[in-house]
Amino acid sequence: MTSSSEQTRPGDPGDGAPRRRPGGRTERVRTQVLDAVQAELAENGYDALTIDGVAARAGVHRATVYRRWRDIGGLLADVFDAASDDDWQPADTGSLQGDLTALNEESQVALTAQPPLVSALIAASFRSDEAARGVRELWEDRYTRCEVIVARAVERGEIPPGTDARQLLIAATAPVYHRLVLLRTPPDPDLPAHAARTAVLAATAGAFATSD
DSSP states (O other), X not given: OOOOOSSOOOBOTTTSSBOOOOOHHHXXXXXXXXXXXXXXXXXXXXXXXXXXXXXXXXXXXXXXXXXXXXXXXXXXXXXXXXHHSSOOOOOOOSSHHHHHHHHHHHHHHHHHOSSOHHHHHHHHTTTOHHHHHHHHHHHHHHHHHHHHHHHHHHHHTSSOTTBOHHHHHHHHHHHXXXXXXXXXOOOOTTHHHHHHHHHHHHHHTTTTBOOX
């Protein structure tokens, strides 16, 4: 499940969490700073992420960053919040297996992109409470958006009514993250389709049906 920070929400300096939507220079500065956070994180890792480094890369005064985001935690929280404020929707290919394969292919591309931004953000979530919260909220947002994949499959009669969307989506996408993030194996072009096909077979057999 991919993410984008092209469309963003400006931060609230009072608590480090985004709230309002001004435009103009305020939004341009926010975009520059969040882009800099992601570039610094992808290139140098969480331990090397500093306010001064972000400010220098963004081309803004360090006081601007401190005043608006306060610390690295505030920056990371805003990066994830910005990523969830987009119009991304899962592909509609006309079949459950096709939809899940497309979802896995997007994830594999994001996880193997250079610089490794998505992997770096995931790694940061193990070092920062703010990043961990951001990951959980972003994943919750993406799983919610992807529930339509399962709803369409039920309507087409591909899988039983009452299929638990979250369980099916996790089963279909987990192999991609397990292989690429945990095992660090090279990307397998056949993995997205294989993982999707396996999950569809299980769903068809009622493996994810909810009990009454």
